[in-house]
Amino acid sequence: MKVTLAMKPAAKWFIPIEAESIVPKNFLSGTDLRVWRGNRELRLDEVFSVSVEGDADRAEDVEVVLSGDTFRLKRVGEYLDAGKITVLGGIGMHCGNFMSGGTIEIHGNADGWLGREMAGGTIVCRGDAADYCASGYRGGRKGMKGGTVEVFGRAGDFLAESLAGGTVIVHGDAGDMTGAEMRGGTLVVHGDCSRPAANMKDGSCYVYGTARGMIPTFKKIGTVQHDGRTLIRFSGDLANRGKGNLFVKGYEYLD
Amino acid sequence: MTELLVKNACVIDPLRGINGETMDIAIRDGKIVEEVSDAAEVIDARGMLTLPGGVDSHTHICGTKVNFGRYMSPEDMRAGRTPRRGAMHATSGYSVPTTYGNSYRYSVMGYTTLLEGAMAPLEARHTHEEFTYTPLQDTMANTLFDGNWAILEAIRDGDVKRVAAIIAWTLKAVKGFGVKLTNPGGTEAWQWGKNVSCIRDPVPYFEVTPAEIIRSIVEANELLHLPHSVHLHCNNLGTPGNYSCTLGSFGLIPDLNEKRQTLYATHVQFHAYGGSEWKDFCSKSEPIARFVDMRPQIVMDMGQVMFGRTTTMTADGPMEFNLYRLHHEKWSNHDVELETGSGIIPVIYRRKNLVNSIMWAIGLELALLTKSPWQCLLSTDNPNGAPFVKYPEIIGLLMSKRYRDAEFATVHPDTESRVPLPAIERELDWHEIAVMTRAGAARALGIQDLGKGHLAPGADADVAIYPLKIDEVDPSAEYQKVIDAFSRTEYTIKRGRVVARRGECLVHGSNATLWVAPKVSDGYDMGKDPDFIEKFDRYYTVRMSNYPVQEEYVTRNRRIETEAEL
Amino acid sequence: MIVKDAVCPFCGCLCDDIEVEVEEGRVVAVTNACELGTTKFMGEKRMKNPILRVGDEWKDITYDEAVKYAADMLLAAERPLLYGWSGTHGEAQCVGVHMAELIHGVIDNTSSVCHGPSILAIQEVGHPGCTLGVVKNRADLVIYWGSNPIDAHPRHLSRYTRYAEGFFLENAFRDRKVIVVDVRKTESANIADEFIKIRPGGDYAVLSALRAIVQGKADTIPRTVAGVTREQLVRVANLCKSAKFGAVYFGLGLTMTQGKYKNIRNAIELVSELSRHTKFTISAMRGHYNVYGSNEVNTWMTGYPFGIDFSRGIAFYNPGETTAVDILARKECDAALIVGSDPAAHFPRKCLEHLAEIPVVQLDPYPNATTAFCNVQIPVAVTGIDAEGTAYRMDGVPIRTRRVLSSDYLSDEEVLARMYALMQEARER
Amino acid sequence: MRSFVYYVREFLRPEWIRKFFFARTAPLETPSYFKGYPTRTEKECTGCFSCMMICPAPGAIAVLRKKDEWGPEVYPGHCIRCGLCVEACPEGVLSSGRILDVTDRDRTAFASWYHLEVDDNLCMRCGNCCVSCPVNRQIDPQLAGTGTSASDEVIMRIEGGRVRILHMEKCTGCTTCETQCPNRAIRVARMVEGVQLPEAEA
Incomplete structure (x- = not known):
């Protein structure tokens, strides 16, 4: 089954819409769903032109396609456990929060908190991801626990904050405080980033570019060969009695 | 004039010796009366269990540290969020809910009177502000005196009357209810990063021992004729082998008051540990219970631990730091100048953890081994042992051996060799539960004469009607029914109005605060004592005139005057 | 008439020893207050009555009209923003929260532009703190990190730290060391015993290095860290460890620089680490006199200290999304009520662009930068001058501000209560 | 050569030699206005x-x-x-x-005192000077403890919106206030005046 949701133009286009109801399994029982624009509850078809092709019995067989100006659409795919969501343009904050399975593919850019606290499944973002991609929640200790997030563009600050499991791959550059408080999992940044793996406890962080503002409390161990690259290996943040590993191609201290 | 008649109530009212009698309760203008006119509104209780409104004699619901527990825990707030609905405001939180959350959840469980266990005098205004937003219960606050410099100096000088005078002035100034000692002396030592290990360790600089502090303040408390006794959180909380320290503290207490106990020892579960380190940690509930059985001057509460996530918060700063060193998670500490301190850390009690399992058992053992339910009240030291919403489960455990055994099967397997719980057959009855959750608490707090904890004419019309018929339910087998009933009243009546019904709160309500103003002679009025004033002005960072809590902070003012022997 | 022990409604120090001399309904002299407090007490040029913007003109309107306008505006909005709150008393803040809850709006206070990051850090690792008097009576080491008390909290040093006589310090002034850490030599650095000059953006690295040194791992630290030599770091770490009681006060120099809340988190973790060796505490230098109170009120009423979004009825909190600067920059609201702050003076231009496009009502006694963005401004009494109520000092001590003179102005609480009553009426209909 | 002879003749004159060896000057005496190191x-x-x-x-x-x-x-x-x-x-x-x-x-004698001057434009009224002053600390421990003046005997305090100097004469010139003022708003000046003492009463 393929559900296509095309965003309708709205008068107050700038008010964000929260649409956690947009997950494949909900469409198994029809399209009579509700979304919220600010403090107003709206029917799905007040916001989208909805079209459904085919049918399905299982969430795995449902694909939801979002088109139009969806950059202010928040919480799409929250608690996704199966099926697929394809976003043709950009997507708003909190896309794929808490997801445990299924796939989200974003062709444009993703706003903050993409895949926050996700436990499983796959998110592919073909554009850039904003701050707090694959991170945790305020006050929480564990961020993403499983699954995969792959960003082909750049990622913002606090990428994979408190990462506890799973894999995060960014093909472009990442921002400041990349992989802060990491406690598990794997983070790979193909480009440059700033202050990676600060205060890390565990896990592995790879920076194939240059680590700017390198934290002074990592201990240099030597060089390793990884994926055909020569990387410098550091052991986890001494300030935090850490045991993690940080591999960088190059680094600069702020001295 | 508003009148209400509750018909066919199956009443258990221990303070009046009523145990399961079907009767009517007449209410006029917020008070229980002999009879009401025919115009009265009628509620048919249909033989359901009807108790005086619940009284929690030790909980942490309002004030600086409670709020800091909320402040530092947005992850806790994600649970239990409800929107504004009818008369109910929005709520958030599980282990440290918002003030409305506390109030509604307590009300739905039939609780109408709460004692905030620890209020730092300097920050009393904060506690009173939060009381205002805890609308469905009457409240009172135990005031912390464990590290009060003026008192420590007076104790060093051996002047118990001065100790009493300082307590009198402070209680009146901050609108406090009773005297709380939290790790006496230890909180002062902690301001240097130190602690006292037991009751014979002198406090740095002041050179008085916890034993002296406890004894002097107990005497001072009785000189002031306060309704409640000293409320003690013993030294050395939460360490293996601390039961001997607890017994030592209990042994200091003479029997000074014929109406009530002379010492209220709180959350004794945390103080009933055997062993010398965590490896040989075990329960010492038996010696504690035996000791208390022989001493009518002591009343304690359980401080039951229940499994799951919660937040620990106490004025016992050094203890929280030790916990932090064990868990290495987040830790807050807040020392209060010249007075006391506090600490907060979130914890998770796990069934798979041997120490946690033993702790869980000890609380139950204390309640089951202590002969008189009047001497061991039900509490979790909310939220330290567990959030108060777990009370119904605790009631279920106390009333059903079968439930206990079922739960015991899920805890750490080595627990069995460390605790006497599996061998205890006792199952508490309805009357005993009523004592532990209201009558006993009201008597221990000394508020039964103020119309709390019973349903005699003249009492406050605080009534809880639970959807359960005691002759139809066998709590030993049908414990789930007991838990369900105690989780949600059919009706909660507060001051003569139905405030909650089947899980919904129906009115906005307004809280009343009970506080004590002991009357002392001029010579003992610390507000006029030059030495007291001089030191206050020099060492506090607020002016003496800005210290007392103004009348504005108490919407319904229930001032209790006592005649002090000063 | 002289009012004694009045409470200064300017900064988070909330000095409560002010003497205010009042003659003929005017403050004529202020004793004990600093320059900033004195100016606030003596403040003049109040707005006389509510005003409404009609085209390019201001029109005088009555309080009833103004209140009605605000209530209607907020009820009609799909995502109203209620911002400010740090410059008013707690009782008014409570009404504000009830209002946000009723109209399903977003309520945020000025922490989102000052110590919001500190709160986020506290939510990650907690906060070992204490009241100011504990520091006064005990601390033999005080560190000001990224804060310049002389400018922002002038009496902090003389009342609580450097100069204040303490119970346990025979000669506090001689026995107490002061370290200032900043990116430039500030006025406060002039009078410090030790000054650590950090390269901008280097706080995090320096804090990490100090943590490692305190743990005895000085040998892995590079020769210089963000412009600070290893020798100085080791010296400072030793000073900290050998202190009997140390206190760290940090300001916007730490919260609002690169890394934001991670800087604070690192500072808190340093203090927790030092607590294993000696007694150490850390506290934020809060700006507005009642910004901490606003955090407290929000917390007990909603569970969160700032940035609370009631759009969906339940409280949602996510600074960076539900905070005023972010909402305005992303144009995610359609009406704003401003109380007790002046966002136009502090917010980025991008935010002000949106503020100019939506209806705005402001409660403020004086014409200010935000007035230019308002549709309606309602003058109110000033808390601590002609209105009273609760305020929380930077260390969490609540103090009731005093009314030093009487005026006909309504207090924030009264105006808000009227609005709230109208809204309740409308919602019940 | 001629000049050499001239010089010898000139200097060997007995009159000159007598003068040179037997000249008498007044005895060396330290004058009253001479000052050595104190x-x-x-x-x-x-x-x-x-x-x-x-x-x-x-x-x-x-x-x-x-x-x-x-x-x-x-x-x-x-x-x-x-x-x-x-x-x-x-x-x-x-x-x-x-x-x-x-x-x-x-x-004659010197009268001396210290003059305290505060530049109101630079002063923040932070109270550092008043509280750090060692004389103030001794006179009013409360001022030293809280920054609040309780005594009229202190040298200075914050009053009426500025630093008010109450007892300049108590200043000992230690300049603590000067060094502790972050804005250099307070200055301690040394004031000296020569005075003629009155005749002693008979």
């Missing part, structure tokens, strides 16, 4: 700092505490031997020449 007398120093205050040469004199006694220390490299310190000392701790005889004869 030296200590037996008198006890009270640590009033008057000498330091009046000294015009930077670094020439310091009053130091040695064990339990105060005493002036003169640094000859800096001293210009003007003698003002000797004249200013009320206790006669120092002496140099007959300065004291002269002042005694003429009944």
